[in-house]
Amino acid sequence: MKIKSQFIFAVSVCVLVMIAAPHAAAQDLPSQSLTRGTLELGAFVGGGTGLGKSDSTQFAYAGGRGGLVLTSEHLSGLFRGNFEWAVDAMPIYMVMTTNGPVYSGSFKPVIWQWNFTHGKKVAPYVAAAGGIVFSASNVPPGDTAPVNFTSQFVTGLRVFTKSGRAFFIEDAVGHLSNASLGNHNPGYNGLIVFTVGYSWFKTRK
Numbered sequence: 001m002k003i004k005s006q007f008i009f010a011v012s013v014c015v016l017v018m019i020a021a022p023h024a025a026a027q028d029l030p031s032q033s034l035t036r037g038t039l040e041l042g043a044f045v046g047g048g049t050g051l052g053k054s055d056s057t058q059f060a061y062a063g064g065r066g067g068l069v070l071t072s073e074h075l076s077g078l079f080r081g082n083f084e085w086a087v088d089a090m091p092i093y094m095v096m097t098t099n100g101p102v103y104s105g106s107f108k109p110v111i112w113q114w115n116f117t118h119g120k121k122v123a124p125y126v127a128a129a130g131g132i133v134f135s136a137s138n139v140p141p142g143d144t145a146p147v148n149f150t151s152q153f154v155t156g157l158r159v160f161t162k163s164g165r166a167f168f169i170e171d172a173v174g175h176l177s178n179a180s181l182g183n184h185n186p187g188y189n190g191l192i193v194f195t196v197g198y199s200w201f202k203t204r205k
């Protein structure tokens with residue numbers, strides 16, 4: 001699946017969620033749901049493609065997310081928000097290389113995220129993320145390595161259906177390489193992925 005079709009799919013899902021979600025009263029759902037000490041549990045699927053010389057490689061994944069809102073709200077206006085630390089676990093992380101698909105799993109222990117909480121129902125966010133990918137064979141194919149590291153810049157949007165419940169959609173631009181664990185480290189200098197999912201939030205009483 002190429003970038004254009006993934007982007008159209010992601011935007012379509014977001015629009016459908018906004019249309020289908022029950023109308024919320026004049027409440028600040030992000031502020032209610034994302035308070036200091038709030039726990040997030042989510043599930044998601046996604047996919048993407050390499051960029052430039054790597055555009056013949058695609059990615060597909062599914063997994064779960066856990067997060068903890070670490071701070072109360074800071075700043076004001078459009079920038080009002082708080083800081084969350086999240087973790088992604090992806091037992092399914094397929095890399096479709098030119099030599100065929102390679103089954104992998106991925107763990108992303110660092111997602112440092114700023115939640116913008118000024119909205120009534122919609123909450124954008126930005127994040128810096130890093131993780132590791134374990135593959136059944138070398139990725140990219142060749143004299144490389146079955147272990148790679150990822151770094152990403154993420155932008156996303158949560159659409160709250162009610163307090164403590166939200167769909168989310170995000171895109172990430174990133175890099176994947178083996179940090180010279182293998183004899184060669186061509187990596188994927190650029191890749192883009194799109195993710196859709198749903199999260200539950202447990203606020204601290």
